[in-house]
Amino acid sequence: MPAEPFLDNWTYLKVEFNWLERLLLNAVAKQRKDTKAIERVAQTKADHATSHWWKGVISLEDSIAFDSPVKPPKASPSYQQQLDARIQVSRQRGIGLALPLLCDRLNLTTFEKNIILIALAPEVHRRYAQLFGYLQSGQDVSERPTIDLVLRLLCRNDAEWRTVRSSLIDSSRLMKSGLIEVEENDRSMFLSRSLKLSDDCINYLLSEPADLAALEELVSPEMPLEVAMTQSKRQSVNLVLPKAVQAQLEEIYDQIRFASQLQDWGFGRSNGITALLIGASGTGKTIAIQSISQKLGLPLTEIDLAIVDEPSEELINQPLLLIKSAERWLTRSAPIAKVIELIEARNGLTCFSVRHRLAIPSVLSSRIDFTIEFPKPDTTARIQLWQQAFPKETPIAKIEWKTLAKKYTLTGGEIQEIARISAIEAMSQNSPTIELDHILRAIDRLSR
Numbered sequence: 001m002p003a004e005p006f007l008d009n010w011t012y013l014k015v016e017f018n019w020l021e022r023l024l025l026n027a028v029a030k031q032r033k034d035t036k037a038i039e040r041v042a043q044t045k046a047d048h049a050t051s052h053w054w055k056g057v058i059s060l061e062d063s064i065a066f067d068s069p070v071k072p073p074k075a076s077p078s079y080q081q082q083l084d085a086r087i088q089v090s091r092q093r094g095i096g097l098a099l100p101l102l103c104d105r106l107n108l109t110t111f112e113k114n115i116i117l118i119a120l121a122p123e124v125h126r127r128y129a130q131l132f133g134y135l136q137s138g139q140d141v142s143e144r145p146t147i148d149l150v151l152r153l154l155c156r157n158d159a160e161w162r163t164v165r166s167s168l169i170d171s172s173r174l175m176k177s178g179l180i181e182v183e184e185n186d187r188s189m190f191l192s193r194s195l196k197l198s199d200d201c202i203n204y205l206l207s208e209p210a211d212l213a214a215l216e217e218l219v220s221p222e223m224p225l226e227v228a229m230t231q232s233k234r235q236s237v238n239l240v241l242p243k244a245v246q247a248q249l250e251e252i253y254d255q256i257r258f259a260s261q262l263q264d265w266g267f268g269r270s271n272g273i274t275a276l277l278i279g280a281s282g283t284g285k286t287i288a289i290q291s292i293s294q295k296l297g298l299p300l301t302e303i304d305l306a307i308v309d310e311p312s313e314e315l316i317n318q319p320l321l322l323i324k325s326a327e328r329w330l331t332r333s334a335p336i337a338k339v340i341e342l343i344e345a346r347n348g349l350t351c352f353s354v355r356h357r358l359a360i361p362s363v364l365s366s367r368i369d370f371t372i373e374f375p376k377p378d379t380t381a382r383i384q385l386w387q388q389a390f391p392k393e394t395p396i397a398k399i400e401w402k403t404l405a406k407k408y409t410l411t412g413g414e415i416q417e418i419a420r421i422s423a424i425e426a427m428s429q430n431s432p433t434i435e436l437d438h439i440l441r442a443i444d445r446l447s448r
Contacts, residue, residue: 279374282413
Protein backbone atom coordinates (compact mmCIF):
# COMPACT_ATOMS: atom_id res chain seq x y z
CA MET A 1 0.00 0.00 0.00
CA PRO A 2 1.56 3.34 -1.04
CA ALA A 3 2.53 5.78 1.69
CA GLU A 4 0.21 8.70 2.34
CA PRO A 5 1.71 12.18 2.68
CA PHE A 6 1.12 14.21 5.82
CA LEU A 7 -1.64 16.76 5.36
CA ASP A 8 0.54 19.52 6.78
CA ASN A 9 3.36 20.29 9.19
CA TRP A 10 1.13 20.07 12.26
CA THR A 11 -0.11 16.59 11.33
CA TYR A 12 3.50 15.44 11.17
CA LEU A 13 4.35 17.03 14.53
CA LYS A 14 1.40 15.28 16.19
CA VAL A 15 2.89 11.91 15.17
CA GLU A 16 6.26 12.87 16.69
CA PHE A 17 4.58 14.14 19.87
CA ASN A 18 2.65 10.88 20.21
CA TRP A 19 6.01 9.08 20.45
CA LEU A 20 7.27 11.62 23.00
CA GLU A 21 4.10 11.31 25.08
CA ARG A 22 4.49 7.53 25.31
CA LEU A 23 8.09 8.05 26.39
CA LEU A 24 7.10 10.53 29.11
CA LEU A 25 4.22 8.43 30.42
CA ASN A 26 6.53 5.42 30.68
CA ALA A 27 8.94 7.57 32.68
CA VAL A 28 6.15 8.85 34.95
CA ALA A 29 4.91 5.31 35.63
CA LYS A 30 8.39 4.14 36.52
CA GLN A 31 9.05 7.13 38.78
CA ARG A 32 5.78 6.56 40.66
CA LYS A 33 6.65 2.90 41.15
CA ASP A 34 10.15 3.75 42.43
CA THR A 35 8.79 6.44 44.76
CA LYS A 36 6.32 4.02 46.32
CA ALA A 37 9.05 1.40 46.80
CA ILE A 38 11.33 3.91 48.52
CA GLU A 39 8.58 5.28 50.77
CA ARG A 40 7.81 1.78 52.05
CA VAL A 41 11.40 1.26 53.22
CA ALA A 42 13.03 4.67 53.81
CA GLN A 43 12.81 5.97 57.38
CA THR A 44 15.21 8.92 57.34
CA LYS A 45 16.43 11.62 54.96
CA ALA A 46 19.65 9.66 54.65
CA ASP A 47 17.68 6.63 53.48
CA HIS A 48 16.08 8.75 50.76
CA ALA A 49 19.42 10.26 49.71
CA THR A 50 21.09 6.84 49.42
CA SER A 51 18.14 4.98 47.90
CA HIS A 52 19.92 4.57 44.56
CA TRP A 53 22.55 2.43 46.23
CA TRP A 54 20.53 0.40 48.69
CA LYS A 55 17.99 -0.40 45.98
CA GLY A 56 20.84 -1.96 44.04
CA VAL A 57 20.03 0.16 40.98
CA ILE A 58 23.52 1.57 40.51
CA SER A 59 26.49 -0.72 40.13
CA LEU A 60 29.60 0.89 41.61
CA GLU A 61 31.82 -1.27 39.44
CA ASP A 62 30.66 0.27 36.16
CA SER A 63 32.37 3.24 34.56
CA ILE A 64 29.14 5.24 34.48
CA ALA A 65 25.89 4.14 36.06
CA PHE A 66 22.36 5.30 35.52
CA ASP A 67 19.29 5.60 37.67
CA SER A 68 17.46 2.88 35.74
CA PRO A 69 17.13 4.92 32.55
CA VAL A 70 13.78 4.89 30.84
CA LYS A 71 13.86 2.87 27.65
CA PRO A 72 12.44 4.98 24.84
CA PRO A 73 9.56 3.28 23.04
CA LYS A 74 11.43 1.95 20.05
CA ALA A 75 9.49 2.06 16.83
CA SER A 76 9.44 -1.16 14.89
CA PRO A 77 11.34 -1.13 11.58
CA SER A 78 8.05 -1.24 9.69
CA TYR A 79 6.70 1.77 11.61
CA GLN A 80 9.89 3.77 11.11
CA GLN A 81 9.91 2.90 7.42
CA GLN A 82 6.31 4.03 7.12
CA LEU A 83 7.13 7.32 8.86
CA ASP A 84 10.16 7.91 6.60
CA ALA A 85 8.09 7.02 3.56
CA ARG A 86 5.37 9.50 4.54
CA ILE A 87 8.00 12.21 5.03
CA GLN A 88 9.49 11.44 1.62
CA VAL A 89 6.09 11.45 -0.14
CA SER A 90 5.24 14.74 1.59
CA ARG A 91 8.44 16.27 0.24
CA GLN A 92 7.63 15.06 -3.26
CA ARG A 93 4.18 16.66 -2.99
CA GLY A 94 5.73 19.95 -1.88
CA ILE A 95 4.41 19.72 1.70
CA GLY A 96 6.95 21.42 3.96
CA LEU A 97 7.72 19.55 7.20
CA ALA A 98 9.74 21.93 9.33
CA LEU A 99 11.66 19.56 11.62
CA PRO A 100 12.76 17.11 8.88
CA LEU A 101 13.86 20.07 6.75
CA LEU A 102 15.88 21.49 9.66
CA CYS A 103 17.51 18.12 10.42
CA ASP A 104 18.38 17.68 6.74
CA ARG A 105 19.80 21.20 6.46
CA LEU A 106 22.08 20.84 9.51
CA ASN A 107 22.71 17.07 9.15
CA LEU A 108 21.33 16.44 12.63
CA THR A 109 21.23 12.95 14.15
CA THR A 110 18.11 11.25 15.46
CA PHE A 111 19.26 12.05 19.00
CA GLU A 112 19.63 15.74 18.13
CA LYS A 113 16.20 15.75 16.48
CA ASN A 114 14.67 14.26 19.63
CA ILE A 115 16.40 16.89 21.79
CA ILE A 116 14.74 19.62 19.69
CA LEU A 117 11.40 17.82 19.94
CA ILE A 118 11.63 17.61 23.75
CA ALA A 119 12.56 21.30 23.99
CA LEU A 120 9.66 22.23 21.69
CA ALA A 121 7.01 20.24 23.59
CA PRO A 122 6.34 22.69 26.49
CA GLU A 123 5.94 25.48 23.92
CA VAL A 124 3.08 23.51 22.36
CA HIS A 125 1.05 22.37 25.38
CA ARG A 126 1.18 22.91 29.14
CA ARG A 127 0.72 19.17 29.62
CA TYR A 128 4.34 18.57 28.67
CA ALA A 129 5.57 21.25 31.07
CA GLN A 130 3.60 19.57 33.86
CA LEU A 131 5.09 16.16 33.00
CA PHE A 132 8.59 17.66 32.98
CA GLY A 133 7.87 19.31 36.33
CA TYR A 134 6.79 16.00 37.86
CA LEU A 135 9.78 14.07 36.48
CA GLN A 136 12.09 16.79 37.81
CA SER A 137 10.43 17.00 41.22
CA GLY A 138 12.78 17.79 44.05
CA GLN A 139 15.03 19.90 41.84
CA ASP A 140 15.18 23.69 41.82
CA VAL A 141 14.46 23.99 38.12
CA SER A 142 11.83 25.39 35.78
CA GLU A 143 9.32 23.28 33.93
CA ARG A 144 11.56 23.29 30.87
CA PRO A 145 13.41 19.98 30.37
CA THR A 146 16.79 19.78 32.08
CA ILE A 147 19.86 18.17 30.59
CA ASP A 148 19.58 15.49 33.26
CA LEU A 149 16.02 14.66 32.18
CA VAL A 150 16.92 14.58 28.49
CA LEU A 151 19.75 12.13 29.23
CA ARG A 152 17.45 9.95 31.34
CA LEU A 153 14.78 9.89 28.65
CA LEU A 154 16.92 9.23 25.61
CA CYS A 155 19.84 7.11 26.85
CA ARG A 156 19.80 3.37 27.35
CA ASN A 157 23.51 2.80 28.00
CA ASP A 158 26.84 4.53 28.58
CA ALA A 159 27.59 5.01 24.89
CA GLU A 160 24.28 6.76 24.26
CA TRP A 161 24.75 8.89 27.39
CA ARG A 162 28.07 10.16 26.06
CA THR A 163 26.64 10.69 22.57
CA VAL A 164 23.65 12.73 23.75
CA ARG A 165 25.69 14.73 26.27
CA SER A 166 28.20 15.66 23.55
CA SER A 167 25.27 17.07 21.55
CA LEU A 168 24.58 19.53 24.38
CA ILE A 169 28.03 21.06 24.91
CA ASP A 170 28.84 24.50 23.52
CA SER A 171 31.13 23.21 20.77
CA SER A 172 28.56 20.76 19.35
CA ARG A 173 26.90 21.27 15.98
CA LEU A 174 23.46 21.57 17.56
CA MET A 175 24.45 24.21 20.13
CA LYS A 176 26.59 26.20 17.68
CA SER A 177 23.55 26.56 15.43
CA GLY A 178 22.11 28.99 17.99
CA LEU A 179 18.66 27.41 17.68
CA ILE A 180 18.75 25.92 21.17
CA GLU A 181 20.49 27.15 24.28
CA VAL A 182 21.33 25.90 27.76
CA GLU A 183 19.79 28.23 30.33
CA GLU A 184 21.93 29.18 33.29
CA ASN A 185 20.53 28.94 36.83
CA ASP A 186 21.78 29.43 40.37
CA ARG A 187 23.35 26.00 40.27
CA SER A 188 26.66 25.35 38.59
CA MET A 189 26.02 21.70 37.74
CA PHE A 190 25.68 21.10 34.00
CA LEU A 191 22.99 18.42 34.45
CA SER A 192 20.67 20.79 36.34
CA ARG A 193 20.53 23.36 33.54
CA SER A 194 17.44 23.51 31.31
CA LEU A 195 17.05 23.70 27.53
CA LYS A 196 15.26 26.42 25.58
CA LEU A 197 14.63 26.83 21.87
CA SER A 198 15.05 30.27 20.37
CA ASP A 199 11.80 32.12 19.58
CA ASP A 200 12.68 32.14 15.87
CA CYS A 201 13.21 28.38 15.92
CA ILE A 202 9.88 27.79 17.70
CA ASN A 203 8.05 29.98 15.19
CA TYR A 204 9.70 28.15 12.29
CA LEU A 205 8.94 24.65 13.63
CA LEU A 206 5.27 25.56 14.16
CA SER A 207 4.86 27.52 10.93
CA GLU A 208 2.33 26.42 8.34
CA PRO A 209 3.50 25.68 5.81
CA ALA A 210 7.22 25.38 6.50
CA ASP A 211 9.38 26.52 3.60
CA LEU A 212 13.05 26.55 2.69
CA ALA A 213 13.28 30.33 2.46
CA ALA A 214 12.26 30.66 6.12
CA LEU A 215 14.68 27.88 7.04
CA GLU A 216 17.59 29.63 5.34
CA GLU A 217 16.77 32.87 7.13
CA LEU A 218 16.82 30.90 10.38
CA VAL A 219 20.13 29.06 9.95
CA SER A 220 22.22 31.18 7.59
CA PRO A 221 23.20 33.96 10.04
CA GLU A 222 24.63 31.33 12.37
CA MET A 223 27.07 29.87 9.84
CA PRO A 224 30.79 30.63 10.33
CA LEU A 225 32.41 32.61 7.55
CA GLU A 226 35.28 30.37 6.60
CA VAL A 227 36.05 29.12 3.10
CA ALA A 228 35.74 25.40 2.42
CA MET A 229 36.96 24.45 -1.03
CA THR A 230 38.28 21.02 -1.93
CA GLN A 231 39.67 19.49 -5.09
CA SER A 232 38.05 16.12 -5.80
CA LYS A 233 40.58 13.28 -6.11
CA ARG A 234 38.23 10.28 -6.14
CA GLN A 235 39.85 7.46 -8.12
CA SER A 236 36.82 5.43 -9.11
CA VAL A 237 33.13 6.22 -9.37
CA ASN A 238 30.31 3.67 -9.57
CA LEU A 239 27.03 5.30 -10.52
CA VAL A 240 23.73 3.66 -9.65
CA LEU A 241 21.17 6.12 -10.99
CA PRO A 242 17.93 6.02 -13.00
CA LYS A 243 18.38 6.02 -16.78
CA ALA A 244 16.76 9.45 -17.13
CA VAL A 245 19.28 10.98 -14.71
CA GLN A 246 22.19 9.23 -16.44
CA ALA A 247 21.00 10.58 -19.80
CA GLN A 248 21.02 14.16 -18.48
CA LEU A 249 24.50 13.72 -17.02
CA GLU A 250 25.71 12.28 -20.33
CA GLU A 251 24.35 15.32 -22.16
CA ILE A 252 26.24 17.66 -19.81
CA TYR A 253 29.41 15.62 -20.38
CA ASP A 254 29.00 15.80 -24.18
CA GLN A 255 28.41 19.56 -24.18
CA ILE A 256 31.64 20.13 -22.26
CA ARG A 257 33.60 17.52 -24.25
CA PHE A 258 32.64 19.01 -27.61
CA ALA A 259 32.65 22.67 -26.50
CA SER A 260 35.42 23.80 -28.87
CA GLN A 261 33.94 21.96 -31.86
CA LEU A 262 30.49 23.36 -31.14
CA GLN A 263 32.11 26.78 -31.12
CA ASP A 264 33.68 26.13 -34.56
CA TRP A 265 30.35 24.97 -35.96
CA GLY A 266 28.58 28.11 -34.79
CA PHE A 267 26.91 26.66 -31.69
CA GLY A 268 29.13 28.46 -29.21
CA ARG A 269 27.88 29.73 -25.83
CA SER A 270 28.50 33.13 -24.28
CA ASN A 271 29.08 31.50 -20.90
CA GLY A 272 29.32 28.09 -19.26
CA ILE A 273 26.78 25.41 -18.37
CA THR A 274 24.69 25.65 -15.20
CA ALA A 275 22.97 22.68 -13.55
CA LEU A 276 20.67 22.41 -10.54
CA LEU A 277 21.01 19.07 -8.71
CA ILE A 278 18.09 18.19 -6.42
CA GLY A 279 18.13 15.28 -3.98
CA ALA A 280 18.52 14.21 -0.38
CA SER A 281 21.96 13.68 1.12
CA GLY A 282 23.52 10.44 -0.14
CA THR A 283 21.50 10.15 -3.36
CA GLY A 284 24.55 10.59 -5.63
CA LYS A 285 24.69 14.28 -6.57
CA THR A 286 28.36 14.71 -5.69
CA ILE A 287 29.50 11.37 -7.09
CA ALA A 288 27.71 12.11 -10.39
CA ILE A 289 29.69 15.31 -10.95
CA GLN A 290 32.87 13.57 -9.83
CA SER A 291 32.20 11.01 -12.56
CA ILE A 292 32.01 13.75 -15.19
CA SER A 293 35.21 15.23 -13.79
CA GLN A 294 37.04 11.92 -14.17
CA LYS A 295 35.84 11.26 -17.70
CA LEU A 296 36.88 14.75 -18.79
CA GLY A 297 40.18 14.62 -16.93
CA LEU A 298 39.44 18.03 -15.39
CA PRO A 299 39.71 19.00 -11.69
CA LEU A 300 36.50 19.45 -9.74
CA THR A 301 36.29 22.16 -7.09
CA GLU A 302 33.71 21.57 -4.36
CA ILE A 303 32.53 24.36 -2.08
CA ASP A 304 30.03 24.02 0.77
CA LEU A 305 27.89 27.07 1.49
CA ALA A 306 27.14 25.72 4.97
CA ILE A 307 30.54 27.13 5.95
CA VAL A 308 31.25 29.86 3.41
CA ASP A 309 29.54 33.20 3.05
CA GLU A 310 30.93 34.96 -0.01
CA PRO A 311 32.28 33.50 -3.28
CA SER A 312 35.93 34.18 -3.96
CA GLU A 313 37.37 35.28 -7.29
CA GLU A 314 39.19 31.94 -7.51
CA LEU A 315 35.89 30.22 -8.32
CA ILE A 316 35.50 32.05 -11.63
CA ASN A 317 38.42 30.24 -13.28
CA GLN A 318 37.65 26.72 -12.02
CA PRO A 319 36.61 24.47 -14.98
CA LEU A 320 34.18 22.38 -12.90
CA LEU A 321 32.52 23.82 -9.82
CA LEU A 322 30.11 22.07 -7.43
CA ILE A 323 28.38 24.35 -4.92
CA LYS A 324 26.82 22.35 -2.08
CA SER A 325 24.11 23.56 0.33
CA ALA A 326 23.14 26.01 -2.41
CA GLU A 327 19.74 26.71 -0.80
CA ARG A 328 21.42 29.65 0.87
CA TRP A 329 22.01 31.37 -2.48
CA LEU A 330 18.98 30.31 -4.50
CA THR A 331 15.95 31.27 -2.40
CA ARG A 332 13.90 34.39 -3.05
CA SER A 333 15.37 36.10 0.00
CA ALA A 334 18.98 35.43 -1.06
CA PRO A 335 21.27 37.91 -2.89
CA ILE A 336 20.42 36.53 -6.35
CA ALA A 337 22.48 39.22 -8.10
CA LYS A 338 25.69 37.65 -6.79
CA VAL A 339 24.70 34.24 -8.14
CA ILE A 340 23.90 35.65 -11.57
CA GLU A 341 27.20 37.50 -11.59
CA LEU A 342 29.07 34.26 -10.84
CA ILE A 343 27.18 32.31 -13.54
CA GLU A 344 27.78 34.94 -16.21
CA ALA A 345 31.49 35.23 -15.38
CA ARG A 346 32.18 31.49 -15.67
CA ASN A 347 32.88 29.45 -18.81
CA GLY A 348 32.94 25.99 -17.24
CA LEU A 349 30.34 23.81 -15.53
CA THR A 350 28.61 25.26 -12.47
CA CYS A 351 26.46 22.88 -10.40
CA PHE A 352 24.21 23.96 -7.56
CA SER A 353 23.39 21.11 -5.17
CA VAL A 354 20.22 21.37 -3.03
CA ARG A 355 18.29 18.87 -0.92
CA HIS A 356 14.77 19.83 -2.01
CA ARG A 357 13.07 21.56 -4.91
CA LEU A 358 13.13 25.35 -4.45
CA ALA A 359 10.95 28.23 -5.51
CA ILE A 360 13.69 29.88 -7.57
CA PRO A 361 13.19 33.43 -8.92
CA SER A 362 12.51 33.43 -12.67
CA VAL A 363 15.50 35.70 -13.34
CA LEU A 364 17.72 32.90 -12.03
CA SER A 365 15.80 29.84 -13.27
CA SER A 366 16.11 31.12 -16.84
CA ARG A 367 19.89 30.83 -16.50
CA ILE A 368 19.84 27.17 -15.38
CA ASP A 369 20.42 24.80 -18.30
CA PHE A 370 19.76 21.48 -16.53
CA THR A 371 17.54 20.58 -13.59
CA ILE A 372 18.28 17.03 -12.43
CA GLU A 373 16.38 15.29 -9.64
CA PHE A 374 18.19 12.48 -7.82
CA PRO A 375 15.57 10.17 -6.23
CA LYS A 376 16.28 7.82 -3.38
CA PRO A 377 17.31 4.42 -4.81
CA ASP A 378 14.65 1.76 -5.30
CA THR A 379 15.08 -1.86 -4.19
CA THR A 380 16.93 -2.92 -7.35
CA ALA A 381 19.35 -0.01 -7.06
CA ARG A 382 19.89 -0.69 -3.34
CA ILE A 383 20.87 -4.30 -4.09
CA GLN A 384 23.57 -3.02 -6.43
CA LEU A 385 24.69 -0.38 -3.94
CA TRP A 386 25.04 -3.01 -1.20
CA GLN A 387 27.05 -5.28 -3.48
CA GLN A 388 29.54 -2.57 -4.42
CA ALA A 389 29.79 -0.93 -0.97
CA PHE A 390 32.44 -3.42 0.17
CA PRO A 391 35.83 -3.40 -1.63
CA LYS A 392 36.96 -6.63 -3.33
CA GLU A 393 39.60 -7.25 -0.68
CA THR A 394 37.08 -7.06 2.17
CA PRO A 395 36.50 -10.47 3.83
CA ILE A 396 32.72 -10.75 4.02
CA ALA A 397 30.36 -13.62 4.71
CA LYS A 398 27.60 -14.59 2.32
CA ILE A 399 24.90 -11.95 2.72
CA GLU A 400 21.40 -11.91 1.24
CA TRP A 401 21.59 -8.40 -0.21
CA LYS A 402 18.03 -8.52 -1.56
CA THR A 403 16.64 -8.94 1.96
CA LEU A 404 18.60 -5.95 3.25
CA ALA A 405 17.61 -3.84 0.25
CA LYS A 406 13.91 -4.58 0.77
CA LYS A 407 13.95 -4.03 4.53
CA TYR A 408 15.98 -0.81 4.77
CA THR A 409 15.23 2.20 2.54
CA LEU A 410 18.72 3.70 2.59
CA THR A 411 20.57 6.04 0.25
CA GLY A 412 23.85 5.16 -1.42
CA GLY A 413 25.75 7.41 0.96
CA GLU A 414 24.17 5.73 3.98
CA ILE A 415 24.99 2.27 2.62
CA GLN A 416 28.63 3.30 2.13
CA GLU A 417 28.81 4.56 5.72
CA ILE A 418 27.19 1.37 7.04
CA ALA A 419 29.77 -0.72 5.19
CA ARG A 420 32.59 1.20 6.88
CA ILE A 421 30.98 0.96 10.34
CA SER A 422 30.32 -2.77 9.93
CA ALA A 423 34.01 -3.32 9.18
CA ILE A 424 34.89 -1.55 12.44
CA GLU A 425 32.31 -3.68 14.26
CA ALA A 426 33.91 -6.86 12.90
CA MET A 427 37.42 -5.72 13.80
CA SER A 428 36.39 -4.76 17.34
CA GLN A 429 35.10 -8.31 17.84
CA ASN A 430 38.22 -9.89 16.28
CA SER A 431 36.05 -11.43 13.59
CA PRO A 432 37.92 -12.60 10.46
CA THR A 433 34.94 -11.63 8.27
CA ILE A 434 32.09 -9.15 8.21
CA GLU A 435 28.89 -10.96 9.16
CA LEU A 436 25.25 -9.96 8.81
CA ASP A 437 25.14 -9.18 12.53
CA HIS A 438 27.91 -6.58 12.08
CA ILE A 439 25.95 -4.91 9.29
CA LEU A 440 22.76 -4.84 11.36
CA ARG A 441 24.66 -3.30 14.27
CA ALA A 442 26.03 -0.66 11.90
CA ILE A 443 22.51 0.11 10.63
CA ASP A 444 21.33 0.50 14.23
CA ARG A 445 24.20 2.86 15.04
CA LEU A 446 23.53 4.99 11.96
CA SER A 447 19.81 5.28 12.72
CA ARG A 448 20.30 6.63 16.26
